[in-house]
Amino acid sequence: MSGVPPHVLVVFGATGDLAKRMLFPGVVQLWEEGLFPEHFRVIGSGRHSPGGDDEFRERLGEEVREFSGVGEERWSAFARSISFQVADSDDGGDLASAVRAAREDLGDTAEVLLYLSVPPEAMGPMIGMLGDTGLAEGARLILEKPLGHDVASARELDAAVRRVFPEENVFRIDHFLGMEAVRNLVALRFGGGPMGACWHRRDVASVQIDVPEEIGIEGRGAFMEATGTFRDMVPTHLCQVLGLLTMEPPDGFDVESLRAAKLSVFEALRPFAPERTVFGQYDGYRDEDGVDDGSESETFVALEAFIDNDRWRDVPFQLRTGKAMAESRMAITVVFRAPAEGPFREVGDPARLRVELSDDLAVSLDTPAKRPGPGPVTEVVNAELRSTGPVEGKPLKPYARLLHDALRGDRTWFTGADEVERLWAVCAPVLEHPPSTQRYPRGSWGPEEANRLPGPDGWRVSGE
Ligand SMILES: NC(=O)C1=CN([C@@H]2O[C@H](COP(=O)(O)OP(=O)(O)OC[C@H]3O[C@@H](n4cnc5c(N)ncnc54)[C@H](OP(=O)(O)O)[C@@H]3O)[C@@H](O)[C@H]2O)C=CC1
Ligand SMILES: O=C1O[C@H](COP(=O)(O)O)[C@@H](O)[C@H](O)[C@H]1O
16 A cells, blocks of 8 residues: 555656656556555646557557566556546647546545656746646646756746646656665765765865766757757756755755755855856767757766855865766765875875765775885775665665655655756856867767866766
């Protein structure tokens, strides 16, 4: 028994890339784990019909089986409660009728969860339609990132949302906040361990948040042309990780306290400088479907950030992400200061803490230590931190975990509109004066200029 009331889940953008790769696999994982409502209907929606309910189920089934590993029989059992209904921002009448019918089938206690997995420019008009058709009434709404494309459009979108939905029903999703390792950052910092004690400019020399991706754009040409990697990844995933990593201790671990703590550090985040930002585009990107022959859209970004507060002043935070790179990795590396004086000031490599943003706890510490023997020689030794007990069940995938939160009305790990708006303001100088886009070979670590950005020590994960 999941303890979650009956639900009608409506997914707009149900034929898109996110839906097949992450969202539906997340839904199915919840169902397999007994965490999805026992009684439910899922209605996929979009402007174009995949053919009918059967065709939708069949196509989605092939994709979801590939990305989630669910077996054919289990999928068929789940898929019995799935249908498809065409809708767009001008016409949601049939969809509203389908949702009403599904709700009646499920009984009085049934709730409605609406998921907008559509491109940023489609959000505003879709929300208007949800209001006009009555679909919004009493429903919860999940909004995909990025929300808008700059400060003005984010504000406009937020106003559209507020006209139709009360804030307590709005869930702005950032799936990095559904990652076990990202949530663990809060425990590592505030759980009383040594990591919390040295989390200060006094001890920390620099920090890297590095999310290279091996995949290219996977058929998302139109999305990448309109959005680009900077808007897609920086004010969203990378900054949310940065926020949790650098915020002051929150007053509590509830939604309001976490948002206030993140907002406060985002207010101290210095607007990004175009001269300390590198944009790149992988060779061959212009030949992808939906991409302009002369496109200058960036598929790679690296930048340096500073937080102007007492804790972090002058500590460089280096952020990097890109498509078609040498390796897929999500890693945070904190480099500690070497002592300024005394016998160990000559120690070659400084101490480093590495947190991999993976499902399993993967934290490692490289620290100088004395090599056994008569001489005063030091070497770097490594300690791996691992969970000590058996882990209950399979770790939930980020979308599964966040959907589970939303189904239960828990907004703790969803973002606030004021954070979103502030982060667009931080990005504004780069959006207004973007650096020129440098080419880089597929399978590389990005343009040469980006490799020089962190200084002589380079990017810590490259080529390890
Ligand atoms: N793909 C990914 O890895 C991730 C994506 N996201 C976010 O999810 C959202 C969707 O991304 P993704 O699935 O990749 O995009 P896709 O382009 O693959 O799919 C978009 C979906 O939205 C529908 N759609 C497109 N335009 C409109 C429109 N104007 N009005 C209504 N519906 C529209 C499309 O169906 P139809 O044309 O039939 O309407 C399609 O089903 C984006 O905001 C993206 O940032 C977030 C995390 C990861
Ligand atoms: O939101 C997005 O995230 C993915 C990276 O997340 P992952 O969980 O698939 O590793 C990124 O590829 C995509 O461009 C972006 O829209």
